[in-house]
Amino acid sequence: MREKANKVTRRDFLRATTAGVLSAPWIVPASVFGVNSPSNRINVGCIGTGNMGKVDLHGLMHQDDTQIVAVCDVNRGSYGYKTATQFLGREPARKWVDRYYAGKKRSGIYKGSDVYNDFRELLARDDIDAVSVTTPDHWHAIPTIMAARSGKHIYCQKPLSLTIAEGRAMVEAVRRYGVVLQTGTQHRSKETMRFACELVRNGRIGQVKRVLTSLGRHGLRTDINTWQPTPVPDGFDYDLWLGPAPWAPHHKSRCFYTFRFSQDYSGGETTNTGAHMFDIVQWGLGTERTGPVEIEDLGSEFPETGLFDTVSRIHFRARYANDVELICTPGGIGGTARFEGTEGSVHADWSSLRTNPESLKDTVIGPNEIHLHKSSDHKRDFLDSIKSGRDPIAPVEVGHRSASVCHLANIAMKLKQKLHWDPDQECFINNDEANCLLSKPLRSPWHL
Ligand SMILES: NC(=O)c1ccc[n+]([C@@H]2O[C@H](COP(=O)([O-])OP(=O)(O)OC[C@H]3O[C@@H](n4cnc5c(N)ncnc54)[C@H](O)[C@@H]3O)[C@@H](O)[C@H]2O)c1
The missing domain is CATH 3.30.360.10 (Dihydrodipicolinate Reductase; domain 2)
Structure with a gap:
């Protein structure tokens, strides 16, 4: 749900700062970006919840100012990943998310995250501010470009693209729509x-x-x-x-x-x-x-x-x-x-x-x-970039x-x-x- 503050929605604000539209002396009301304010939150959808997708999901979920609201994978849930014991896919991902947020609630119950097979449905939601794209390499460019087009910030895994032409198209889309993209080359951090x-x-x-x-x-x-x-x-x-x-x-x-x-x-x-x-x-x-x-x-x-x-x-x-x-x-x-x-x-x-x-x-x-550029946490650097509008460490x-x-x-x-x-x-x-x-x-x- 969109929250209003000074007639600028939280998401509009995230977008405008990134695009450099709002600049000083814009005074940020505490209700928009106060440390503990709910409107400080960046709603995230995770696309691809396999081997590295689990790492990306947890890395984003454990930040104070994010909420994982949706997960997406074309696999409902199975073994057969990198190691024999990994059970991965969208249903296991939903469980990690629900369990994590349930642990933070007094009632111990949370059933708030949505699950998708098709990333296009997740991208169609306008309450999602950012997505992680942790799909195989042949599936980096299209979700990234579509996410940029819908104004969402992107944490995209390395290698950024499958081909040089795809990479160039991704650069153009990200810059054109004024969103932040962090490449998952975390050794920089x-x-x-x-x-x-x-x-x-x-x-x-x-x-x-x-x-x-x-x-x-x-x-x-x-x-x-x-x-x-x-x-x-x-x-x-x-x-x-x-x-x-x-x-x-x-x-x-x-x-x-x-x-x-x-x-x-x-x-x-x-x-x-x-x-x-x-x-x-x-x-x-x-x-x-x-x-x-x-x-x-x-x-x-x-x-x-x-x-x-x-x-x-x-x-x-x-x-x-x-x-x-x-x-x-x-x-x-x-x-x-x-x-x-x-x-x-x-x-x-x-x-x-x-x-x-x-x-x-x-x-x-x-x-x-x-x-x-100094960063000790690649995901934190991504989220900070969304808020500050400056480039992340791996743009x-x-x-x-x-x-x-x-x-x-x-x-x-x-x-x-x-x-x-x-x-x-x-x-x-x-x-x-x-x-x-x-x-x-x-x-x-x-x-x-
Ligand atoms: N930064 C790092 O250190 C690091 C480490 C490992 C992997 N990676 C990168 O992460 C990406 C994924 O690798 P992995 O090892 O997790 O692979 P994986 O096969 O374990 O997981 C990929 C997941 O994406 C899902 N998927 C495929 N197409 C999809 C689609 N259209 N929509 C939604 N989900 C889809 C698959 O079902 C699978 O669950 C690769 O690009 C890889 O290079 C980065």
């Missing part, structure tokens, strides 16, 4: 990652020469070439799961979690871990709103047959306009980036930071040096450019060519074959 990037940006390792990264190997059996179609389980809307992807017979390994290793739905480990790692690389290099100018395969491998057809051995090299190289080597533990400069190096991974010389770790970034352009590095690499590895990329025009130079891979046809009736 880690102190060590930010500090690593600040060291590099402030010249502590001298002139940067190259960045070495490793994404690891997915380790999945790629020989599922003997797989047979299986009946669609009861309660699973498989046609809507496929959505804009080409029609294909059902098999459980096609869908939950392992969708990431089929090119119709994702880009393999290049986009899975790469969306995080190249995000940090571009943050450190200061290229987060542009991209490399050249990218080439260095001997990658793809499975010859089977359900999982994404690259199994990732090996490529990219070059930026200032001649800094990004090299992604196969193997390794995955999720590492090592910035090498003329005077030292900085090595960052998910949990640690190493520097050479070691004393770099004790460096203090001075007040007149480059300080990057749509940045999410798009980080995903673009992954997509460019996959295209170069697929074509086994050295490709020349124009990051301003977002097209390959004199290469029609590569340009054809910037988008994918969408199955009717879906379109961007």
Whole structure:
């Protein structure tokens, strides 16, 4: 239900501040944004409640100023996700939400959240301010663009897009409709990652020469070439799961979690871990709103047959306009980036930071040096952006450019060519074959 304050509804206010329409000396009445005021609340709908959807839902639900009012998943509820014990889908999600809010009520009873199979019904509600989009990669662009069009803020999982064309359309929609989008590249909200990037940006390792990264190997059996179609389980809307992807017979390994290793739905480990790692690389290099100018395969491998057809051995090299190289080597533990400069190096991974010389770790970034956006909680940063109207730490352009590095690499590895990329025009130079891979046809009736 809409609440009125000074004839401006809470949602109008959220929208107007984001779009920069209301600015000082607008005085915010306590009834609108008082810490404990009900009108301070951001109503959230969660789209996709699988493996990561559970994490996103809880991360948003446990904030003081949010209320999860709706959950949506094309799966009613089942096992068969990343681990054998996970029971996920929309009904389990509804239970987490109801249980959480019941615990906060004196009566211990809460039955307030709504459940949807079709995200379009959730997006049609005008009491929802923000959505999380935690669906497989082939289902990021359409819900995001539709959410933006209906004035909803978006927390969209990484990789932002399935293709570079989708990412560009998402950027345009978010900016056009003046909403906030936070990309789910949460490693930016880690102190060590930010500090690593600040060291590099402030010249502590001298002139940067190259960045070495490793994404690891997915380790999945790629020989599922003997797989047979299986009946669609009861309660699973498989046609809507496929959505804009080409029609294909059902098999459980096609869908939950392992969708990431089929090119119709994702880009393999290049986009899975790469969306995080190249995000940090571009943050450190200061290229987060542009991209490399050249990218080439260095001997990658793809499975010859089977359900999982994404690259199994990732090996490529990219070059930026200032001649800094990004090299992604196969193997390794995955999720590492090592910035090498003329005077030292900085090595960052998910949990640690190493520097050479070691004393770099004790460096203090001075007040007149480059300080990057500070966030220690990616979801909090998203919600604060909705209220303040400033960009979040991983805005749509940045999410798009980080995903673009992954997509460019996959295209170069697929074509086994050295490709020349124009990051301003977002097209390959004199290469029609590569340009054809910037988008994918969408199955009717879906379109961007
Ligand atoms: N930021 C991170 O660290 C991180 C970690 C894991 C996954 N992710 C991202 O999260 C996304 C989901 O990955 P996952 O591991 O949770 O996959 P998953 O298969 O476990 O869950 C996806 C869920 O989305 C549902 N779904 C599919 N199409 C839908 C639609 N049209 N509407 C509503 N629900 C739909 C599925 O039924 C499933 O329950 C991926 O893009 C992945 O890259 C990010």
